Amino acid sequence: xxxxxxxxxxxxxxxxxxxxxxxxxxxxxxxxxxxxxxxxxxxxxxxxxxxxxxxxxxxxxxxxxxxxxxxxxxxxxxxxxxxxxxxxxxxxxxxxxxxxxxxxxxxxxxxxxxxxxxxxxxxxxxxxxxxxxxxxxxxxxxxxxxxxxxxxxxxxxxxxxxxxxxxxxxxxxxxxxxxxxxxxxxxxxxxxxxxxxxxxxxxxxxxxxxxxxxxxxxxxxxxxxxxxxxxxxxxxxxxxxxxxxxxxxxxxxxxxxxxxx
Ligand SMILES: Nc1ncnc2c1ncn2[C@@H]1O[C@H](COP(=O)(O)OP(=O)(O)OP(=O)(O)O)[C@@H](O)[C@H]1O
Ligand SMILES: [Mg+2]
Numbered sequence: 001x002x003x004x005x006x007x008x009x010x011x012x013x014x015x016x017x018x019x020x021x022x023x024x025x026x027x028x029x030x031x032x033x034x035x036x037x038x039x040x041x042x043x044x045x046x047x048x049x050x051x052x053x054x055x056x057x058x059x060x061x062x063x064x065x066x067x068x069x070x071x072x073x074x075x076x077x078x079x080x081x082x083x084x085x086x087x088x089x090x091x092x093x094x095x096x097x098x099x100x101x102x103x104x105x106x107x108x109x110x111x112x113x114x115x116x117x118x119x120x121x122x123x124x125x126x127x128x129x130x131x132x133x134x135x136x137x138x139x140x141x142x143x144x145x146x147x148x149x150x151x152x153x154x155x156x157x158x159x160x161x162x163x164x165x166x167x168x169x170x171x172x173x174x175x176x177x178x179x180x181x182x183x184x185x186x187x188x189x190x191x192x193x194x195x196x197x198x199x200x201x202x203x204x205x206x207x208x209x210x211x212x213x214x215x216x217x218x219x220x221x222x223x224x225x226x227x228x229x230x231x232x233x234x235x236x237x238x239x240x241x242x243x244x245x246x247x248x249x250x251x252x253x254x255x256x257x258x259x260x261x
Contacts, residue, residue: 004163004196005072007035007058012067012221014053027053029220030067040190040197042207045217046248051200054221055168058198059087071164085113088157090170090186094149096141096156102128103137106155113160127155131185147178154182158189165190165197172203183209204241216244218251225253 014028027050035041045051056062057069060076060083069075074082088109096105107124115123128137131151141149150170157165167186171179183199183206190197201207207214208229216225224247232240243256 002163003194004037005074006037007033007164007196008068008070009033009035010068010070012054012057012069013065014050014057014062015065016053026220028057029222031221031223033215033223033226035196035198038191038194038196040187040210040212041199042210042214043198043200043217044202044204044207044214044244044248045221046219047202049217049219050221051202051217052168054217055089055166055198055200058166059083059089085109085160086162087164087166088160088162090150090153090157090165090167092169092172094141094146094153096149096152098141101138101140102133102144102152102155105141105152106159109156109160123159123161124155127159128152130158130189131155147174147182150174150182154186154189158193161193162195165195166200167197168200169202170199171206172201179206180209204244207244208237208241214244216247216253218248222251224248224251225257227257 009031012028012031016025016027018025043051043054053062057064058076060080063077076083100108103124106128107120110120110123125137128134131154133148133151133155136144136148144152171183174182187197187210199210212230214227214229215223216227218224225244239256243254246254247257
């Protein structure tokens with residue numbers, strides 16, 4: 001697999017005009033962020049701070065009002081088709097097609113990419129097996145639990161062997177044990193595949209568990225803190241959690257985050 005390209009976000013701004021009130025909402029206000037190849041980054045921030053808007057722009061669903069996102073020398077919005085099969089997403093809802101079996105759901109992106117039928121089947125089966133669903137490949141979504149459906153969604157994301165994986169609150173609605181287990185599987189697989197992974201969450205525990213790096217977003221996706229978690233010893237994670245919490249509450253970087261760990 002190729003090395004994923006660097007992601008460069010420069011002066012990114014997104015303003016929405018709300019249809020009902022006619023008022024403008026600045027969802028993202030001049031965000032700068034560089035994400036290195038194979039980096040695993042968690043983005044945390046309070047509700048409404050612009051996380052999903054950032055996600056939608058990363059996957060090319062929304063155009064920037066100003067500024068840019070570059071992935072290598074391409075832009076996800078202007079070069080939308082180029083990124084087919086290079087980026088994969090996992091959302092809070094599994095978004096499985098109810099009339100397709102687990103296998104047929106997992107192979108759908110490969111089908112859309114026009115890959116040979118044998119390859120579609122083989123890759124989808126491999127990932128369903130890796131995610132512990134070997135016995136359920138012919139089951140339909142309504143026959144599976146929420147956690148199992150989310151596993152199918154993860155298998156579907158990995159099956160395209162993406163350079164970049166994006167997850168938006170992908171584990172938030174599951175019970176804590178299942179969520180932690182799936183998150184760990186997701187991270188382990190992302191590392192095995194050498195993908196860059198971006199996980200959006202509003203749960204601090206989840207962000208810290210991700211490991212490499214945490215970007216703390218304030219209102220309008222203002223980058224309040226950019227934390228390299230691997231510089232923090234595990235025994236100071238409690239302090240790290242408190243400092244991030246304080247940052248989110250005050251909307252200012254907590255001084256403890258400025259100190260070298
Ligand atoms: N399509 C849209 N039209 C108008 N306003 C929008 C649109 N999408 C998002 N917004 C506004 O942009 C702001 C950021 O929304 P966004 O969904 O990015 O937040 P979020 O950080 O993902 O929140 P949450 O944690 O609740 O998912 C909000 O004020 C929201 O109302
Ligand atoms: Mg959101």
